Amino acid sequence: xxxxxQSPKYLFRKEGQNVTLSCEQNLNHDAMYWYRQDPGxxxxxxxxxxxxxxxxxxxIAEGYSVSRExxxxxxxxxxxxxxxxxxxxxxxxxxxxxxxxxFGPGTRLLVL
Amino acid sequence: xxxxxxxxxxxxVFKGAPVxxxxxxxxxxxxxxxxxxxxxxxxxxxxxxxISRESIKGFTADLNKGETSFHLKKPxxxxxxxxxxxxxxxxxxxxLFFGTGTRLTVIP
Numbered sequence: 001x002x003x004x005x006q007s008p009k010y011l012f013r014k015e016g017q018n019v020t021l022s023c024e025q026n027l028n029h030d031a032m033y034w035y036r037q038d039p040g041x042x043x044x045x046x047x048x049x050x051x052x053x054x055x056x057x058x059x060i061a062e063g064y065s066v067s068r069e070x071x072x073x074x075x076x077x078x079x080x081x082x083x084x085x086x087x088x089x090x091x092x093x094x095x096x097x098x099x100x101x102x103f104g105p106g107t108r109l110l111v112l
Numbered sequence: 113x114x115x116x117x118x119x120x121x122x123x124x125v126f127k128g129a130p131v132x133x134x135x136x137x138x139x140x141x142x143x144x145x146x147x148x149x150x151x152x153x154x155x156x157x158x159x160x161x162x163i164s165r166e167s168i169k170g171f172t173a174d175l176n177k178g179e180t181s182f183h184l185k186k187p188x189x190x191x192x193x194x195x196x197x198x199x200x201x202x203x204x205x206x207x208l209f210f211g212t213g214t215r216l217t218v219i220p
Binding site: 033035040041042043044045048058059090098100101102103104105106 | 116121144146148155156157158161198202207208209210211212213
């Protein structure tokens with residue numbers, strides 16, 4: 001196991017606080033992705049990045065921000081603008097944009 | 113608009129029985145479809161993709177463009193097949209759309 005890691009496993013956020021979820025991969029993959037999973041729903045794409053220093057909004061980008069300063073890292077910040085942040089967040093990476101995506105173990109975010 | 117539908121949230125079968133997890137999609141372009149699986153306490157992982165035309169762990173899935181389906185099948189279910197299964201559609205815009213998943217339970 002390994003290759004793509006996420007930390008922490010659980011994260012608690014206070015009202016009005018920004019929190020950052022970490023995602024690291026050592027697979028030398030160019031593309032990285034962030035998904036959100038809610039009960040009874042499939043995964044929904046938040047942001048993705050096909051190459052360093054470039055990223056695109058997914059279906060539900062509002063209230064989130066990302067950066068891609070290094071190939072191996074794609075942190076996701078959940079801002080105070082995200083009104084319903086409680087969810088399970090999954091990071092994934094792939095060799096290229098049309099290649100198989102490999103997933104991290106996920107981070108569960110809870111609001112206090 | 114693209115959409116992936118998995119009509120069954122829960123599916124239970126007896127060990128040794130055939131299993132079919134349904135997936136239907138809606139997409140105007142040329143579809144590329146996947147099945148992902150998540151076993152208990154493990155991360156989401158790729159089971160198979162249609163362009164590979166492989167059989168993984170005894171599972172197969174055939175793309176039927178006429179019926180816009182990509183059902184996952186296995187002739188004889190095993191207890192270790194119990195897991196959450198997600199069907200996913202990759203569009204040309206690099207978006208991977210997931211269905212809501214089907215939880216398969218294989219009864220010993």
